[in-house]
Amino acid sequence: MIDLDRETLVKMIDHTELNAHSGEKKIANLCSEARSFGFYTVCINGAYTRYAKELLAGSGVLVCTVAGFPLGAGTSAAKAFEAGDAVRNGAAEVDMVINVGALRDKRHDLVRDDVRAVVEASRPALVKVILETCYLTDEEIITGCKLSVEAGAGFVKTSTGFGPFGAFPAHVRLMRQTVGPEIGVKAAGGIRNFKDAWRLIQAGASRLGLSSSVGVVEGLSLYKFAPTAWLEEEIPCHICPARFANLDKQPKAVYAYYKKKCLACPNVDKYNKFYE
Amino acid sequence: MNGWMGKIVRIDLGNLKRETVAVSDEMRRRYLGGRGLGVKLYSDLCSSATDPFDDDNALIFMTGPLTGTLMTSGRYQVVSRSPLTGTICDSSSGGQFGAALKGAGIDGLIIQGRAAGPVYLSVHDGEVDVRNASAFWGLDTQKTQKGIQAELSSKASVACIGPAGENRILFAAIMNDKDRAAGRGGLGAIMGGKNLKAIAASGSRPVAISDPEEYKALADRLERIVDKNPVTGKSLQVLGTSVLVNIINAHGMFPVENFRRGVFNDAEGTSGEKIAETLLQRQSACYKCPIGCGRTTRTRDKQGEGPEYETVWAFGAHLGISDLPAITEANYACNELGLDTITMGSTLGCAMELSETGAWKETLRWGESGKLLEWVTDTAYRRGIGAELALGSKRLAAKYGRPELAMQVKGLEIPAYDPRGAQGMALSYATSNRGGCHMRAYMIGPEILGHPVFLDRFSTAGKAELVALFQDVSAVVDSAVLCRFLQFAVGISTFTEMLRTVTGLDFSDEELMTIGRRIYTLERLFNNRAGFNRGDDTLPPRFFNEEFQTGPSRHRRVRLEEMLDDYYAVRGWDRNGAPRPETLAELGL
Numbered sequence: 001m002i003d004l005d006r007e008t009l010v011k012m013i014d015h016t017e018l019n020a021h022s023g024e025k026k027i028a029n030l031c032s033e034a035r036s037f038g039f040y041t042v043c044i045n046g047a048y049t050r051y052a053k054e055l056l057a058g059s060g061v062l063v064c065t066v067a068g069f070p071l072g073a074g075t076s077a078a079k080a081f082e083a084g085d086a087v088r089n090g091a092a093e094v095d096m097v098i099n100v101g102a103l104r105d106k107r108h109d110l111v112r113d114d115v116r117a118v119v120e121a122s123r124p125a126l127v128k129v130i131l132e133t134c135y136l137t138d139e140e141i142i143t144g145c146k147l148s149v150e151a152g153a154g155f156v157k158t159s160t161g162f163g164p165f166g167a168f169p170a171h172v173r174l175m176r177q178t179v180g181p182e183i184g185v186k187a188a189g190g191i192r193n194f195k196d197a198w199r200l201i202q203a204g205a206s207r208l209g210l211s212s213s214v215g216v217v218e219g220l221s222l223y224k225f226a227p228t229a230w231l232e233e234e235i236p237c238h239i240c241p242a243r244f245a246n247l248d249k250q251p252k253a254v255y256a257y258y259k260k261k262c263l264a265c266p267n268v269d270k271y272n273k274f275y276e
Numbered sequence: 277m278n279g280w281m282g283k284i285v286r287i288d289l290g291n292l293k294r295e296t297v298a299v300s301d302e303m304r305r306r307y308l309g310g311r312g313l314g315v316k317l318y319s320d321l322c323s324s325a326t327d328p329f330d331d332d333n334a335l336i337f338m339t340g341p342l343t344g345t346l347m348t349s350g351r352y353q354v355v356s357r358s359p360l361t362g363t364i365c366d367s368s369s370g371g372q373f374g375a376a377l378k379g380a381g382i383d384g385l386i387i388q389g390r391a392a393g394p395v396y397l398s399v400h401d402g403e404v405d406v407r408n409a410s411a412f413w414g415l416d417t418q419k420t421q422k423g424i425q426a427e428l429s430s431k432a433s434v435a436c437i438g439p440a441g442e443n444r445i446l447f448a449a450i451m452n453d454k455d456r457a458a459g460r461g462g463l464g465a466i467m468g469g470k471n472l473k474a475i476a477a478s479g480s481r482p483v484a485i486s487d488p489e490e491y492k493a494l495a496d497r498l499e500r501i502v503d504k505n506p507v508t509g510k511s512l513q514v515l516g517t518s519v520l521v522n523i524i525n526a527h528g529m530f531p532v533e534n535f536r537r538g539v540f541n542d543a544e545g546t547s548g549e550k551i552a553e554t555l556l557q558r559q560s561a562c563y564k565c566p567i568g569c570g571r572t573t574r575t576r577d578k579q580g581e582g583p584e585y586e587t588v589w590a591f592g593a594h595l596g597i598s599d600l601p602a603i604t605e606a607n608y609a610c611n612e613l614g615l616d617t618i619t620m621g622s623t624l625g626c627a628m629e630l631s632e633t634g635a636w637k638e639t640l641r642w643g644e645s646g647k648l649l650e651w652v653t654d655t656a657y658r659r660g661i662g663a664e665l666a667l668g669s670k671r672l673a674a675k676y677g678r679p680e681l682a683m684q685v686k687g688l689e690i691p692a693y694d695p696r697g698a699q700g701m702a703l704s705y706a707t708s709n710r711g712g713c714h715m716r717a718y719m720i721g722p723e724i725l726g727h728p729v730f731l732d733r734f735s736t737a738g739k740a741e742l743v744a745l746f747q748d749v750s751a752v753v754d755s756a757v758l759c760r761f762l763q764f765a766v767g768i769s770t771f772t773e774m775l776r777t778v779t780g781l782d783f784s785d786e787e788l789m790t791i792g793r794r795i796y797t798l799e800r801l802f803n804n805r806a807g808f809n810r811g812d813d814t815l816p817p818r819f820f821n822e823e824f825q826t827g828p829s830r831h832r833r834v835r836l837e838e839m840l841d842d843y844y845a846v847r848g849w850d851r852n853g854a855p856r857p858e859t860l861a862e863l864g865l
Contacts, residue, residue, distance in 0.1 A: 029500040036497055195729040214501050218767030219728045225768070225789055226745040229722070229738040230729055238732070 002198060002223060002230065007038075009197075009220055012206065014064050014093075014186070015213045016043040018161065024051060031055040037217060041093055043209055045069070046086050053090030064093035064128075067118060070160035072097025072132065076114045080121035087125045094122045095157060095186075095209075097130045103144050104136070104251070111144070115151035128155035128186050128207075133171045134163040134241070135250060137257045141171060145178040155207065159189030164249035166190030168241045169203035176204025194219025195230050199239060236267045278486040279341030279779035280304060283382045284317070285404050287397070289470055290331060290389030292406055297386060305781060306864065309340030309383060311366040312755030312795040314355030317386060318364065319798060324805035328359040329444070329469045331390045337377065337435070337475065338384040340757030344375040344483045345778050346491075347498050348759035350563020352377060352435075352452075357806075358461035360446040360619070360668055361687035361711045364802040365461035368715075368754060369435070370562035371453030373477060376433035380479035387470060396436070396474040398428055401481075409473035413442065416612040417451040424476050436474030437464040438614030440656040444468045445666045447619035448656075451611060455581030456562070459616035461688065461710055486780025494777050498766070502566050505765035507725070512569040512761060513559060517585035518548030520692075520720075525593075527724055527733070528827030529697025532593045533642050534625040535683050535818055538694050539827040542598030546588050555604060567761055575601040580608035583617075586714075589692035590621025595628060596642035606648040613656035619668055620652060622689035626669035626682050627661075635676040638664075680817045686711035686808060695819050697829035698723040700731065700739040703839045706813045707743065709799040715760060717746035727764060736835050740842035748792030755795060794863040797847070797855050801865065810853040813840060 015037075017030045027048045034042045035056065041064040042052055049065045056063065065086035068079040083094045096118045102110045119127045129148035133141055145156045156175050158167040166189020175185050187200040188209025197208055197216045210216055223230045237243050242265070245258035262268060284297040297317070307313040314336045321334045336355040343349050352374030358365035377385070381402030394409040407427075412420045417438040424434050435452035441464035448464030449457045458464075467473070485491045503509045511519045524530045525543035532540045544550065551571060560570035560581065572581055583591070583604050591603040610617045630636035638661050640651075654662025664672055669689055673682035683690050688711025695702030700719035708716040722742060723733035731738065749768055753760055756775060768785050775783045803812075819834040844851060848859030855865070 029504065032497065033500060033504075192726055193729050211504075214766070215505070215728065218769060221769035221785055222728055222745065222749075222767050225748075225785075226738075226741040229731060229742040229745075232731070232735075232738040235732060 002227070004198070004201070004220065006217060006220055010038045010217060011040050012201070012208050013039045013213050013216070014041045014043040014188070014207060014209045015039040016161070016188070016209050016211045018043065018045055018066060018069070024048070027052055028055060031061070033214060034061045035059045037213065039213060040207070043095060046082060046089070049086050049089035049091050062092040063090050064095055065089075065091035067094050067096040069095070069097055070162040072099050072130070073101060076117040079114065080117040083118045083127070084121035087122050091125055093126045093128065094118065095128045095130055097132060097160060098144055098148065100132050100135050103140055103147075108143065108147055112147045112151045115148050115153055119152040126154040127152070128157045128184070129153045130157045130160055130188075131175075132160055132163050133158045133168075134165045135254055137254060138174055141174055142178050145175050149179055149183055153183070155184035155186050157186035157188055157209070161189040161209070161211075163189070164246050165241060165244040167200055167205075169199045169239055170241060172200050172203040172205050191216065194223055198230065199234070235271055237271045240265075240267075278484045279345075279775075280309065281378055281381055281383045281481065281483070283402055284384040284386065285382055286386040286388070287404055287406070288389035289387060289391040289395065289406070289472060294404055304341070306791065307795060308752070308755035308775075308791060309343070310338045310353040310755040310757035311355065311368070312751060312791065314338040314353055314366060314384065315364060315795060315799055315802070317384075318355050318357075319802055321386070321388070322357065324802060324807070326357060328357045328362075328466055332388055333357060333466065335387045335463065335466045335470065336384060337387070338757070339374045339378045340755055341779050342756045342758055342774060344378040345485065346495055346564070346758075346774055347502065348562065348565045348567070348762055349757070350375040350565070351757050351759060352458075353754060353757055354450060354458045354463045356463050356466050358463065358688070358710065359444070359465050360462040362806055363686055363710050363808060364799045365463065365710045366754065367450070367458035367460050367463050368757075369450065369452055369456045369458035370565075370759060371433070371456035372563045373433045373435050373452040373456070374757060375563045376477040376479070378483060379481050380477040381481045385475065387472060390469065391471040394471050394473050396424060396472065396476060398432075399475065399477045400479050412436075412473050414439065417614050418454065418612055420474055421451075421454065424474055428476055429478055432476040432478040434474050434476045436614075437467045438612060438656065440614040441465055441468040442473075443656065443658055445615065445656060445658070446668050447616040449610070449614045449616050451614050455611045457611065457616070460618065460713060462616070464614050483778070485778055487777050490777050494773065498770075499566055502762070502765045507727070507764040508567050508761060512567050515548030515552055516559070516569050516571045518551055518571075518583065518588050520585045521547040521588060522549070523724065524693060524720075526828070527697055528824065528829035529694040530589065530593055531683075531692060531694045533596050534594065534629045534681065535694055536822075537827070538697060538824045538829045540593035543593065545598045546592045546600050546603060548585075550600060551583070554600065562759070565759065567759075569761065573604055575604050578605055578608055580604075580611060582607040582611070586691045587617040587621070590618050591648060594621055594625045594692075595644075597645045597648070599645040602645035602648050606652050609649055609652045613653065615652065615656055618691050619689045620655065620665075622683055623665050623667075623669040623672060624651060626673050627665060629681050630673065630676050630678060633678065633681075635678045683816050683818070684712050685815060686812050688712045690815075693720055694829065695815060695834050696824065696832045698733040699736045699835060699839065700733070700743055702815060702819065702834040702836055703739055703743045703843060704746070706815055706836055706840070707747075707843060709796065709803060716750055717743045718750075718760070718763075719743060719746065721746075721764075728767065734832060736838040740839050741846050743843060744846045747796050748789055751792040751795040752788050755791070790863065794865065797859065797863055798865055800849070800853070800855060804854050810840070810851070813853055
């Protein structure tokens with residue numbers, strides 16, 4: 001049985017609009033929905049921070065702005081300036097993208113300093129560090145979490161939503177185990193309905209980045225009338241990142257890592273028919 | 277009275293007597309309007325012994341408390357007993373007619389008796405006039421609508437029948453606002469049987485709103501939600517319902533040649549994308565609808581509306597036809613003649629297989645697009661082989677000794693989703709109160725599109741509960757009355773909010789779900805009394821015995837028995853599919 005009420009769910013949601021083609025009208029709509037539903041934040045690009053802050057005045061809904069988004073491959077100074085600028089414009093939270101390449105190169109000091117620069121530039125705002133798990137092995141996810149916490153981040157986050165895949169329960173679980181209960185874990189990317197959201201909450205997510213927020217909340221209202229469909233045991237392969245490994249879109253080492261993991265998984269034989 | 281106009285008129289076309297039917301506040305709250313209140317009124321007026329073509333049979337046009345208010349609220353519901361299936365039947369149509377009927381000052385119109393000669397009804401300012409329709413009898417639906425508008429007012433919204441309805445074809449549609457159709461179940465034939473050519477409605481009486489300020493805020497919010505939703509805000513707008521052609525085909529469940537294969541090699545050529553590239557003139561929308569899923573199209577020789585997904589399939593893959601202009605013109609012909617495209621196409625597919633097997637000596641060949649128009653037209657006039665096609669697939673296949681070749685449930689032809697590719701859809705078809713219908717519980721949502729929850733389409737687990745839930749929600753939406761496409765963007769809590777804001781009544785999600793269940797159970801009771809039971813909650817044997825050999829849905833069969841008992845248990849029905857006394861008591865039936 002799902003023990004989650006609507007009020008709790010809406011306060012876990014960063015209502016998100018990060019498309020390059022979205023203009024003021026979309027941001028205004030986003031803010032209006034956030035105000036109506038009482039979402040925790042709206043998550044937007046920096047150009048709209050001040051606008052959103054004005055639209056949300058008095059609503060209790062916070063503004064979350066992204067920095068170094070979506071690649072995370074800029075200089076620390078650039079990211080720090082972007083984050084500080086967002087906070088000055090009214091952002092209460094900053095979602096930054098980790099330097100994924102440096103993390104994969106094991107340049108850990110650079111990664112830690114990069115995060116720290118953003119954390120310091122963002123004070124007093126909360127900083128969430130997007131790991132972009134689709135480009136990482138489990139070991140790299142663990143390292144990314146540890147470095148983020150060491151640098152003062154308040155949250156670690158799975159994905160930008162622009163990579164080959166988004167949030168998976170396996171990754172969220174791993175991140176939660178790594179950072180412990182005091183640090184937030186945000187799941188984002190590919191969360192389309194309430195069942196997707198609930199799986200991630202169960203895996204340890206304390207915040208959800210959603211562009212389908214309304215549908216997710218509506219799903220909760222339907223769930224109570226037909227809980228079996230939402231609680232039906234999942235075919236594990238359907239929610240495994242290994243199944244979504246894509247050689248065209250991922251580093252070949254990461255792709256190979258997932259495929260190797262898949263072959264070693266006992267579920268492969270059991271559920272092989274679903275790969276038809 | 278907020279939401280409702282407070283007036284339902286009953287007219288006997290035989291003696292022209294009119295009366296206002298008393299409907300208590302309690303009954304409105306228990307059945308809302310539209311389909312729910314229509315079924316309740318029908319059940320009170322007629323029995324299972326009433327033949328659809330009896331003079332006493334009632335044909336009920338209904339609006340709902342949300343008609344003429346918020347977005348997508350121009351629809352109306354027609355309720356009666358289907359001449360095609362013998363079940364209780366409601367058929368829904370978009371356009372403007374629902375809003376016009378309500379603007380004319382009434383919530384609904386109950387029609388009984390048979391006129392001595394062709395008539396049409398004009399509804400205005402709460403009054404119903406009976407007018408001579410001799411000049412329009414024999415005309416197609418387009419000319420009829422224009423003619424009546426010329427006689428009354430260009431602002432009148434007209435719902436009418438074409439030659440098919442006049443000739444009592446068992447799957448005759450009621451057409452309104454040019455090309456919108458209350459298509460399924462053949463209720464247009466009942467109009468023909470009553471010598472009723474059309475109903476025209478006009479007026480601008482406002483619907484009283486309980487909370488105008490909240491109403492405006494809600495309307496604005498709905499606009500944003502629908503615009504943002506990828507289905508209502510993008511796919512349906514840009515590509516229309518035929519966006520589904522490639523999607524369903526990719527899942528190997530796009531029925532080909534009377535459901536013998538699940539992948540159509542020429543699907544791309546009949547897809548929504550291809551329609552947009554080659555035929556589309558503009559998108560069209562119903563009353564207060566921001567979605568605009570309608571397609572105004574043009575072939576080399578003609579212009580009209582459609583085809584929508586089901587029609588693309590019915591005259592396309594189902595018949596092995598990939599000639600998109602021919603499919604489109606067959607659609608235009610059905611609109612003009614007043615025929616249900618799904619049953620028409622499905623019956624042709626059945627006829628082609630009967631012909632191929634030698635059971636029927638007529639020669640109808642797969643892929644033969646050149647004769648489509650002739651077959652459709654002959655059906656509407658019952659001439660040549662059209663007289664046989666006019667039987668519908670069930671009667672046609674039975675007549676030629678191969679009943680298993682009719683792809684129908686309870687006599688209504690199954691539409692464009694092969695149930696072997698989605699077990700929940702199979703249960704939905706089998707248990708639909710009006711027969712093989714995809715709209716009662718659109719399980720394609722969870723089983724293919726992942727909305728509102730993604731389910732394994734080949735599994736039977738959890739499907740019974742969800743089918744029942746969807747059936748109940750659909751009954752609420754059909755009774756409110758709104759477009760079902762809204763369900764892609766919002767859920768039951770928003771429908772509750774809409775009803776509360778308009779009516780001022782303190783509806784809850786739980787109460788609405790009980791209303792939905794009550795309506796569905798009442799329909800079931802009617803069907804039970806008409807002789808339908810567990811044995812009718814089934815599918816053609818093809819789906820249990822034959823498998824596709826290729827495609828993503830290969831080697832699958834429908835496993836209905838794994839779900840049916842669970843479904844009855846969820847519904848509170850016994851093993852024979854009859855509602856238990858305690859269920860009836862709980863629902864106040």
